[in-house]
Amino acid sequence: MHNSRTTAGLLRVVLIVVALSGLVIGATGRAEAAPGGPQPVPKVDLSRYLGTWHQLAAIPAPFNLVCARDTRAHYSLGDGGDVVVRNECTTWAGTPNTIIGTAHVVDKKTSAQLRVRFPGIPNQGGPDGPPNYVIVGLGSDYSWAVVTDPSRLSGFVLSRTPALSAKNWRDVRKAIADAGQSDCLYLTSPTTGGLEETVPLCTERS
Template identity: 55%
Template sequence: MTSHRVLRCILGLVAGVISTFALLPAGSSAAAPRPVDGPAPVESLDLNQYLGTWNQLAAVPQFFNLQCARDTRADYTLDPQGNVAVYNSCTTWSGDRNEIRGTAKVNDPVTRAQFHVSFPSVPGQGQLDGPTNYIVTALGPDYSWALVTDPTRLSGFVLARSPALDAPTWDRVREAITAAGQTPCMYLTSPVTGGQTDLAPLCLR
């Protein structure tokens, strides 16, 4: 299957998920309440413990990640200025490695869980200072998994240190997504070597 056909299949799947969610009756368990305010960050983030490599296990589909077929990862390290150096990478549908580098600056000195992430190679996204666009809204107690979204709730990422999570942990992740004012139906699982191999709405997993 060509990469264009794969992308069309993914877009069709996303459209189907959105259509299915739109048809759910009021009060359905898949419908998430939408708080008036933006998603709350975790009470406190230990930045040093948060650094390192994360595997993307699920995400809200975005234009920039449709080219990623599997093994999407984020590597976070401290840079000389005390900000977080971001290195995102994935394997594309053609088997190539795609990567992008950026910087995350803490926007919330109280919780240290809200950031502005900038990518100098992307037009209009190179400013180091800017509004919050990355919120760590849930964390495993041992920093084994994290849920990240933004103030609009239009993006979302389930990150984990390992390539797979057990069933009880996935239950906690889905609960965290709902608590953030989203629905698991917005998220598609991300294929990872050593973990899940399929693309499927998280609410159906």
């Protein structure tokens, strides 16, 4: 059962999501792929990209509203060359939440565009469909990444550590802007050892 503080926190996030949902549709015109789409980074070394990433900010979506804090993605190489995706977080009730899926590289030239699929979600199509995971920003040392999709309706700021330096945050914001997005659409993700509030990224000056 939620305590009053947890309920208030969840309500605050829901209200922010409702307010931002109109901005997302307004920024893209309608909920479909924008002409041209965001440009992926020139090349990703998949072996270096594997491992654990902390989600430090994201464009809110129904599937991640269950997560209150400490959202992480673990990528490992599976059979046949696909990537095993293990997402986990702490829910608003303080319990762990985990979902496991697969990611298939659909852009062999850059390895920066993948199709991620999770069990139990209808109408996902096959693994060789269009990408829904596009890496549009990546630190030269693979310490941070920015991920979106061809429609620009999703977005994730990932980091190897729970916190980023001021310089890395500037690089992240530039990658978001270069992808044709606004950092005001991203909400910070509370992370132990990092940011503790859920606020629009454009208002956070770390």
